[in-house]
Amino acid sequence: MQARLRGPAYVDEEEEEEISPISRAVSLIASPFRAAVSKQAQRAYLGSLLFASASIILLGIATVAYWIFYFKFVPQIGLERDVHLQFGNGHPWGTAILDSELASLQPYDVSVMLDLPRTPSNLAAGNFMLDLSLHSRPSKSIMTAANTSTQVLSHSRRPAILTYASSVVDTAHKVSRLPFYVFGWRREAETLEVNMMEQVEFAKGWRNLPGSLRLEIQSTERMQVYSAKVKFLAKYTGLRWFMYRWKLTSFLVFTGMFWGVSMTSSAIAWLILSSLFGSGAKEPEKSVKKEERDDRPIKAEEEESDSDSHEASFKREVEHIKQEEDSDDQALVDPHAAEADDEDDEGQRIRESSGPGTDSGIGTSLESASAQGVQRRRSRLFGGH
Template identity: 60%
Template sequence: MNARMRKKKGTMDDESESDASPISIVANLLAAPLRVVVSKQAQKAYIGTALFASTSIVLLCISTIAYWIFYINFVPQIGFERVVHLQFGNGYPWGTALLESELASLQPYDVSVTLQLPRTPSNLAAGNFMLDLALFSQPTSSAATSANASTALISHSRRPAILTYASPLVDTANRITRMPLYVTGWQREAETLDVTMMEGIEFAKGWRNLPRSLRFEIQSEERMQVYSAKVRFAARFTGMRWVMYNWRILSFLVFSSMFWGVSMIWTTISWLFLSSVFRSGKTESERDIEKEDQGDKQIKTESDEESSDGVSAGGEEIKKEEVGESTRLASILGEADDEGDGGRQSRTTGARHRPGAGTSQRSGSSWGVQRRRSRVLGGDDDGFSVD
């Protein structure tokens, strides 16, 4: 029996040694990184990283577009101008022009008028003349309406202007010097006047408080000759508008980063909240299925541990069983001998003795020992002899 157990144990040791061969060890070492790469945790990490990167890119694009829209709405044009087509006839020369949405509320503007006047005798004889400029919230219904009579007037200003004086000698020398330019057409005998009409004017909030049209008029006793007239609006930036206009790249990086960071924080908070809600919303059946799966895994693990522990503990259990059986066999044999002595004593005293009683008891006890040993050995029906 001990030899058979040693043989089985040796067979199992050979199998374990064959399993732990160098080739299998090398294969396991090479496959270990691959198992880590394709594991479920790694797949979850890949999906999470891809979602995070795509969300970051999308939010970065949204931040860029948002800053561009904010810049257009918050920072107005630094300057623009409108050409005024003067009307001549009865009264002073005058003209109107429409203003679109270039102007912004609470933004200081400098308004100026640019006139190009020829140096004609009438213009030189006019001396000082007045420039009249009025801003309206809505286009005027009639072009002949006076600026002061309009009920939608927002701002009004009158400023003086005059051509530069030159003595006859200086004027003659200047004309002779520039004669080639006048002949070739590169210059003409004209003077450009730039007259500031309004300084730092601001408009209150609301679209009704922003100018949508203007009316310009030249007031002079003499009949004026004019080449062209323009009204120019120049924004005077202060505070954040000045920073955003003069430091455009830095402002773009700072404000876009701030918008992107706030968006990422709120997206992360929303993601965590939704994940917690979905986790807590699992049904009882899903939880029972998970518990059953965990129980099956635990049972499988325990069975594997028992099978591995049974190999090492089987030899000790068999040895203990053999010692117990030997002890019980010795006690049975002793009782049988005692019964045999008692039978012989009964024959001497006249009592009848039944032949074969000790032998039957010994055979019965031996058969019981053999059955128990067969159960211990797992169904092995080999014979058992008692020395």
């Protein structure tokens, strides 16, 4: 039974073969869940949630911004003001106040709508004149805080007349519509629309926009009027025409552009902030890594020096052993040469130990030392054989 080491314990290969398929199946089943709950997945979930939230918020802001821009940039296409005429001495006249609904640098067509009854005096008046003038907003005096005179920004006079009808046609028309007249569904009146100004445009500045208007009906006959209105119709051109004519397309285009710019700006700001804060957090790690890198060469040098010292000592021991083996082999081959070498060595050691001050008895000590060396070499040689 073969066994293999796994960690601190030994596991039989047969047992490992029985466990490995189950463990592999469990690991395969659990691997998606582990990946789903890992730190990288959590970071991805958090990033996706932040991205989706930021996208929705910026999309809402882009939508609101587009509608604000639309109502500020594209003025109201139609503006009407009722004029309450004043009758008395002179011609009928009336004024009306204009709000800040008119836009600068925007062409307008201005017309007057009169609802006139078909009375004999109105039919007898024939052609009559309409006088319309647009006035600037009244400015207040600094000293008295009272309204001062206004300035005429635009003025126009146009003719008007009721539609002519012969007595026969007029009688037939009244007979055909008699039931409507009787029940009050129709009345014997005619509405005239007279174009007074075309493509009138106002310069920039609130003082250049009209704040009031004055309408006067000039006729030799006394006129009867049901109602009078002044109508402003905007004539869009360029971008205003596109935004008004293609509302959905312009909404998608400009909202998408605003959303894309805001998302790009947010992404750039996020990258800059993350790089700034991330660099500050990684500085201590870098310093620690540098210190570790600085320590590593020192440790490596120490280990190399230790290994070099061990190798040198080992080499010296090996050389010493080799020298002894060579000397032994040489002694076996030439005993006399070995004895002479030993005598020379012994004599050298005695001379070194005696020093310069010892001169008496040197010869006797050398002879005794050489004799002892010879006897020791002979005993070693003959004992070895």
